[in-house]
Each structure stands twice: as C-alpha cells, then as structure tokens.
Amino acid sequence: MQPPLALIAEVTHSCPLHCVYCSNPIELISRKTELSTEAWCRVFQEAAELGVLQAHLTGGEPLARADIVQLVEAARQAGLYVNLITSGVGMTDERLAALATAGVDHIQLSLQDARALEADWIAGTRAHVLKLALAGRIREKGIALTLNIVVHRQNLDRIDEMLALAEECGADRLEIAHVQYYGWALANRQHLLPTRAQVDRSLTAVEAARERLIGRMQIDCVTPDYYARFPKACMGGWGQKSMLIDPEGRALPCHAAGVIPGLQFDSVGEHSLRWIWEKSGAFQKFRGEEWMPEPCRGCQRREVDFGGCRCQALLLAGDPAKTDPVCELSPDHGIVLAALDEAGNLAEGSAQAAVLMSAPMSSSATSTVPSPVPGPIAGLVRPDWLYRQNPRVTR
Amino acid sequence: MLLMPERALKVNGTALRVLQLCDGQRTFAEILAALTAEFPAQSPGDMERDTTQFLHRLLEKRAIDLS
Numbered sequence: 004m005q006p007p008l009a010l011i012a013e014v015t016h017s018c019p020l021h022c023v024y025c026s027n028p029i030e031l032i033s034r035k036t037e038l039s040t041e042a043w044c045r046v047f048q049e050a051a052e053l054g055v056l057q058a059h060l061t062g063g064e065p066l067a068r069a070d071i072v073q074l075v076e077a078a079r080q081a082g083l084y085v086n087l088i089t090s091g092v093g094m095t096d097e098r099l100a101a102l103a104t105a106g107v108d109h110i111q112l113s114l115q116d117a118r119a120l121e122a123d124w125i126a127g128t129r130a131h132v133l134k135l136a137l138a139g140r141i142r143e144k145g146i147a148l149t150l151n152i153v154v155h156r157q158n159l160d161r162i163d164e165m166l167a168l169a170e171e172c173g174a175d176r177l178e179i180a181h182v183q184y185y186g187w188a189l190a191n192r193q194h195l196l197p198t199r200a201q202v203d204r205s206l207t208a209v210e211a212a213r214e215r216l217i218g219r220m221q222i223d224c225v226t227p228d229y230y231a232r233f234p235k236a237c238m239g240g241w242g243q244k245s246m247l248i249d250p251e252g253r254a255l256p257c258h259a260a261g262v263i264p265g266l267q268f269d270s271v272g273e274h275s276l277r278w279i280w281e282k283s284g285a286f287q288k289f290r291g292e293e294w295m296p297e298p299c300r301g302c303q304r305r306e307v308d309f310g311g312c313r314c315q316a317l318l319l320a321g322d323p324a325k326t327d328p329v330c331e332l333s334p335d336h337g338i339v340l341a342a343l344d345e346a347g348n349l350a351e352g353s354a355q356a357a358v359l360m361s362a363p364m365s366s367s368a369t370s371t372v373p374s375p376v377p378g379p380i381a382g383l384v385r386p387d388w389l390y391r392q393n394p395r396v397t398r
Numbered sequence: 399m400l401l402m403p404e405r406a407l408k409v410n411g412t413a414l415r416v417l418q419l420c421d422g423q424r425t426f427a428e429i430l431a432a433l434t435a436e437f438p439a440q441s442p443g444d445m446e447r448d449t450t451q452f453l454h455r456l457l458e459k460r461a462i463d464l465s
C-alpha cells in the first residue's frame with residue numbers, strides 16, 4: 004500500500020480568529036486534552052518512517068502552541084518538508100527567526116480580504132494589517148510564502164484588489180480558496196455562497212493575472228464546488244494521500260470526517276501511524292471503489308474524483324456513501340441547484356438592502372450587531388452570522 | 399523528490415542533475431556546459447532546449463528562483 008504523502012497536524016483548535024467559515028468542527032477540542040510536545044515529536048518520527056514526505060502544521064492557530072518552534076524542529080529533523088499554515092497572529096520577530104532556524108520550509112499565511120475593515124469583520128478580530136506586515140518579514144527571511152485568500156459572496160468582487168495585494172506582498176504562490184461548505188461555513192452558507200456571475204468574473208480575472216505574473220507568482224484557483232459540473236477529488240481520495248491528526252491525537256482521513264456517524268477514529272496514543280494507515284476502519288471505510296453507489300460505480304470519472312466528498316454527501320444528502328451531490332450526475336444534485344438558486348435570489352435582495360440601510364456602524368464585531376449598515380461593509384454587518392467559539396481554556 | 403507545498407515532483411536522470419547544478423552560484427551557461435559534458439549522448443542543442451523547458455516549468459511552479 005502506498006504511504007500517505009502528507010501528514011496534516013492539527014496541533015490545536017485554539018485560534019485568535021473566529022472566521023465565519025471556520026473549517027474546524029463545530030465541537031472544538033479543549034486545550035487540556037491536546038497532545039503533548041513529546042507525543043507530536045513521536046508522530047512526526049513515525050510519519051517519516053511510514054513514508055510521509057510533508058507535514059502541514061495547522062490548527063486552529065498553530066502559533067497558539069507555546070512549543071510550535073520545537074514541533075517544527077522535530078518534524079524537520081524527522082526529514083519532513085514542513086509547511087506552517089497560520090493566520091500570523093502571534094508571530095513575533097523572535098519566533099519567526101526561531102522558526103527559520105528550526106527549518107520551516109514554507110509558510111502559508113491566510114488573508115480574509117484585500118481590505119482591512121472587511122477582513123477583520125470576517126475574522127471577528129483585528130488582524131489584517133499585522134498579516135500584511137508579516138508577509139514582508141517572511142520574505143525577508145527567505146522562507147517560501149503562499150498567501151491564501153479565502154473568497155466568498157461578500158468579497159469575491161474584490162478579486163482584482165486581492166491579486167494586486169498578493170503581488171505587492173511578493174508571495175511565491177497565491178491560493179484563491181473558495182469557502183467549502185462544512186461546519187461553520189455551512190451554518191453561514193446563505194451569506195457566503197457566491198453568485199454565478201461573481202464566480203465567472205473572478206475566474207476571468209485570475210486567468211489574466213496568471214498570464215501576467217507567470218514565473219513570479221503561481222496562482223491556484225479552481226471553480227468552486229457548487230458551480231463545478233463534477234465534484235473535486237476530495238483529499239486525493241479517501242485514505243489515499245493524507246492523514247490528519249487532530250489536537251487530541253485521533254487520526255482522520257480528512258478534517259471534516261468527524262461529522263460522519265459510526266466512524267471510529269483510532270488514536271496515535273494507542274496505535275502506530277502505520278497501523279492506523281493500514282488497519283484503521285475509518286481509513287478503510289471509503290478507500291477504493293467497493294463502497295461506491297451508482298452512478299459512481301459505473302462512471303468513468305470514478306478514478307478521477309473518487310465520487311467526491313464523503314462529508315459533503317452526508318451533510319447535503321444525509322448519507323456519506325452517496326455520490327457527492329455537487330456532481331451533476333448525482334440523483335441528489337437538486338439540493339445544490341436549490342442552494343444556488345437561493346444565492347442568485349439573495350443577491351438581488353442584498354443589493355437593494357445596501358441602498359436602504361441607514362443605521363450607524365457598530366464598532367464591535369460580534370454577532371449581536373443590531374442592523375446592517377450602509378457603505379462598503381453593508382453585506383458583512385449582519386445579526387445572523389455564526390462565529391466559532393474557542394474551546395474553553397482550562398488551566 | 400522535489401517538495402513544494404501540496405506538491406511532490408519525482409525527479410531522476412538528467413532532471414535530477416539539473417537541479418543539483420542549480421546551486422545559486424552557477425549561471426545558466428555554466429549549468430548547460432556541465433550537462434553537455436556529462437551527457438555526451440545528447441546533442442548540445444537538444445540539451446539547451448530541454449533544460450530551458452524544464453527550468454521554465456519549475457519557475458512557473460515557483461520551485462526555483464532566478465537571481
């Protein structure tokens with residue numbers, strides 16, 4: 004059996020940001036049950052022995068761990084290519100220097116928008132200006148930098164500003180990452196799902212930037228799930244390319260797999276990574292083609308997209324063993340079409356609302372803002388956003 | 399194996415040698431001269447074309463920097 008290419012180390016769920024589309028589970032893991040430094044070091048060692056090549060340290064916010072430099076060092080010394088996925092909050096000059104010395108190969112820095120006010124609303128905290136300053140500091144250290152800008156209905160129209168900002172930051176790579184509708188994003192989907200017109204315009208802008216910036220900045224951007232004809236090859240296939248370890252040491256085939264009922268996730272405290280990869284029931288459940296229903300089973304694309312995303316099949320169609328409803332061949336595709344229809348209708352409504360609003364702007368980014376406001380952030384300041392909560396900190 | 403975020407590129411043969419020669423010191427001409435000497439079976443013209451294409455692909459992936 005081929006070993007996984009990547010280990011996704013979700014070292015904590017704690018995060019200073021509270022993005023309305025946070026991909027962490029709705030039920031977050033508390034800090035007190037997080038894996039110890041020693042346990043993570045052993046995980047990296049076992050991963051390298053299994054044949055893993057890359058470690059992606061993520062969260063939550065990995066910098067929220069006091070031992071992040073030690074973790075990077077351990078992963079690097081195990082022989083793994085180390086990618087730190089961060090919001091940048093908590094990155095002092097000292098820490099960045101220590102991470103560079105520890106051998107971090109690449110940093111992925113997230114941005115929530117091209118503009119500070121809007122970005123900070125989405126993140127539920129003030130972080131945008133700090134992130135921009137950090138991008139420059141990362142480049143000064145000679146560490147490869149990817150900017151990841153998360154896009155959705157509320158900011159996709161600023162795609163040109165985002166492309167210009169990434170160029171200004173001197174990023175090697177830019178990921179224009181559409182929100183994927185799991186967890187908090189699914190809860191907030193009605194305000195996040197873009198319209199088809201927005202998506203089409205953005206793809207045209209990205210294509211033009213790609214040609215202009217060739218050799219200077221690589222841009223990754225794909226048609227968002229709900230607007231594609233076929234589903235994405237989620238995680239490169241279930242149990243094929245990646246293994247995720249959550250903050251308390253459970254091994255999952257993907258970050259959202261916890262929503263699927265009946266799966267038992269084995270822990271790195273009880274089993275080796277090799278045992279988990281080869282024997283854990285959760286990893287075998289949707290590996291290969293045995294589980295596939297029609298139309299996947301007889302479909303030529305089954306080796307291309309593996310039937311799409313199991314979590315999405317569960318969340319939208321109620322059964323993780325169904326074809327991903329994003330697929331136009333899925334008998335449940337109507338669910339996606341209905342959501343798109345709603346997005347199109349809402350677009351007209353909110354454009355009108357932006358003109359009519361007159362309430363004063365609130366100064367705090369909480370979910371209790373009384374009413375929307377005029378101006379550039381009219382679409383953002385709404386009473387019904389669901390923001391993620393940090394796990395309760397117990398000392 | 400050339401590792402990038404979310405990518406891993408398996409390189410061997412001449413391609414591996416090209417990457418080993420990209421040490422931040424050698425110029426393109428020097429890299430080419432070394433390759434031509436090491437792989438006499440390939441004509442210098444073909445070597446220049448193949449090496450240029452390969453390095454362009456890596457540049458587009460932002461796997462290498464020009465300095």
